[in-house]
Amino acid sequence: MLLTKDIEDSQREIIERLGDAMEKQFSVGKHIQRMVEMCKLLSKEYGLSETQIEMLALAVPLHDVGKLKVPTDILGKPGPLNDLEKEAAKRHAQIGYDLLKDSRRKIIQSAAQVARDHHEHWDGNGYPRGLKGEKIHIFSRITAIADVYDALRSKLNYKEAWPLDKVLDTFKEARGKQFEPKLVDILLENIEKIENIQQQYPDPV
Secondary structure, three states: OHHHHHHHHHHHHHHHHHHHHHHHHHOOOOHHHHHHHHHHHHHHHHOOOHHHHHHHHHHHHHOOHHHHHOOHHHHOOOOOOOHHHHHHHHOHHHHHHHHHOOOOOHHHHHHHHHHHHOOOOOOOOOOOOOOOHHHOOHHHHHHHHHHHHHHHHOOEOOEOOOOHHHHHHHHHHHEOOOEOHHHHHHHHHOHHHHHHHHHHOOOOO
């Protein structure tokens, strides 16, 4: 039992350290920490089990691991990407899956799935596979909504942080299109808690 616990603790620590390293590499501040907390909140309100909530929280830090193989001049570009750059950036989803898919560990398997599918859309217009509705795993559906929310509310190299009312209007418009309706409803019903997470883990100035 002690050896098993040590292995599990080691997996957690490696994932957390890799997540921290990616935050520094991509200059995304506390994005991953906010993502973990938002996903835990959304998962609980959605009705997932404690085991599922913990599994997703452990998998989420690796959702963008595929960006490690995307050219840094694309990821750090201060303005809009052209079509070729967009396609190169989109490949991070499949790359992340390919990096993780051969693991036999459940946490890493979940991370592989989340890495690949967190840009799929509820209406089938996402990438890389064009999955639709519940064919997208719930972990990926939750990660998707937390990832976009955090991106819109944050100052990034190519944009300023959006005001809250504009972000909420965007999610209302995307309900049933990009995002599962139930998850959008949960987000809106818990917006104060979501915003508390944003304030709790601010990006360094």
